[in-house]
Amino acid sequence: MSPIFVRSLPFGLYIALLALEGLLPDWVLGFDVRWLYPVKAGLVALALAVLWRHYTELKSRLPLKHVLLSLAVGIVVLVLWVNLDAGWMLMGEMGKGYNPTDADGQIDWLLVAFRIAGAALVVPLMEELFWRSFLQRWVQQPDFMTLNPAQIGLKALFIASALFAVEHLQWLAGLIAGLAYGWLYIRTRNLWAPIIAHAVTNGMLGAYVVATGHWRFW
Template sequence: MNGAWAAGHVVPFAVWVAVILALQAWESVGEVPRAAYPWSYALKSVACAALFLGLRPWRVYPALRLRHVPLALVAGLAVALLWILPETPWVGRVAPGFQLFYHRWLILMPGTLPGYFNPDLSPPLPPGHLALAFSPEQAGWPLTLLKLAGSAAVIAVIEEFFFRGFFYRWLRQGAFWSVPLRAFDMQAFWTVAAVFALEHDRWAAGLLAGVVYGWLAVRTGDVWTAALAHGVTNLALGVYVIVSRQYGFW
C-alpha cells in the first residue's frame, strides 16, 4: 500500500521529466524535428494523465474542500499575473531597464539573455524560434490546445502531488505518509520551493510560485488546493500565450 501510494506521487512526474531529458539528449546528438516538441508534449500529457489516474494517489486524501476554492483561484491568478507582468510590452515601455535586468538575471542562465528575448524585437519572438512550434500555425490547433490542457490539467496536478504531497513530507521523514501536510518545516519548505524554482527557466517566478503553492498546501492541509491554484496559473498563462502570441512562455 505505502509503496504504491509513493509510486502514485512520483512515477507520473518522473515519466514527465524523463521525456524532457530524452528530448534534450536527442538535441545533443542531432537536430530534432520541430514537430517532435508539440507531439511529445501531447503524448506525455496523455501518458502521465493515464499513470496518475491508474495509480490513484489521491485515494487517501479527502476531496477538494469547497471553502478552499476561492483562495486557490485568487492565488493561482496572482501567480500568473506576476509570472507574466515583467515580460509584458507595458513593462518594457515604462521600465525597460528592469525588464532587461529581469531577463538577464532572473531567468536561467543568469548573466545571459534567453534566446526568445531580443530587445529590438520584443515582444515578438525572433523568426524561427523553437517556441513557435507550439503555435497553431505550426502545430495545428489540436496540438496547441493539448499543450494548454496538459499544462493546466496534467503537469500542474502531478507536480503538486510530487512536490507538496510527496517531496515536502519525504524530506521530513522517509515514511512521508505519516507526516501531516499541515506540519510546517522551514528547511523542507524552502528546499522544495528552491528545487521547484530550478525546474523552470524563469527561476525567480518559479520560486514565487513554489512558495505560494507550498503555503497553500500547508495552510489548508489540502494538496488539491495547491493543485487547483497551480492549474489556474497554468491555464491563465496558456490563454495569455495564445491570445498575445507570446510563445516564449511555453
C-alpha cells in the first residue's frame, strides 16, 4: 500500500466522522450522540490495527532520556493549552464541549473513560502518523519515507505545525503543540516521542477537564 495512504486513512476517517458528528443534533431518534465518540475512536483504532504492519517507524524503541523529554514536553503543552483560550487565540467561539454529565449533573464515568482513552491512546497515534511521519517529512521531501527526521528543516516544521493549528479551535495552542511535537520528532528521530508527548497532553487534559468541569476544552 502507498505510504501516504496508510498514514492518511485513519486521519481522514476521523475527520469524516467528526464532520458527520457535527451535522447531527444533540439527540437523533432518542440516540445520545455523545456515544458517537467511542464509535469514532473505535473505528479509527480498528483502521490503525489493520494497517499497523505498514508503520515501520513504530518498530523502534525510544531511549529513556527521550521518554522523559517527551513527558516533559507533553506537560508543558498541557499547561499552555488550558491557558491559551483568549478570544483572539480562537477560531470561533468555544462551545459547551463534550459534557459527560446527565440532567442531574452526574458524570457518566463510562463516557469519560471512552473519551480519555480515545484522546490519549488513539488520537496521538493517528495524528502523529499523519502530521509528523507523513506531512512534516513530505513537505521537506516528497519521497518522505527515505528522509531521516533529523533532516527536516524549519520550513517543513512550520508548515506542518500551522496546518495542525488550523485543525484546532484553539489555533495558537495548536500551533505551539504542533511545533513542540514536530521539534521532538526532529530531535529524537523517533515517532514515539511526539506520540508519547501528545498522549500525555491529551490524557492529562482529560483529567483536568473532569476535575474542573471545564468541558469547553473537550
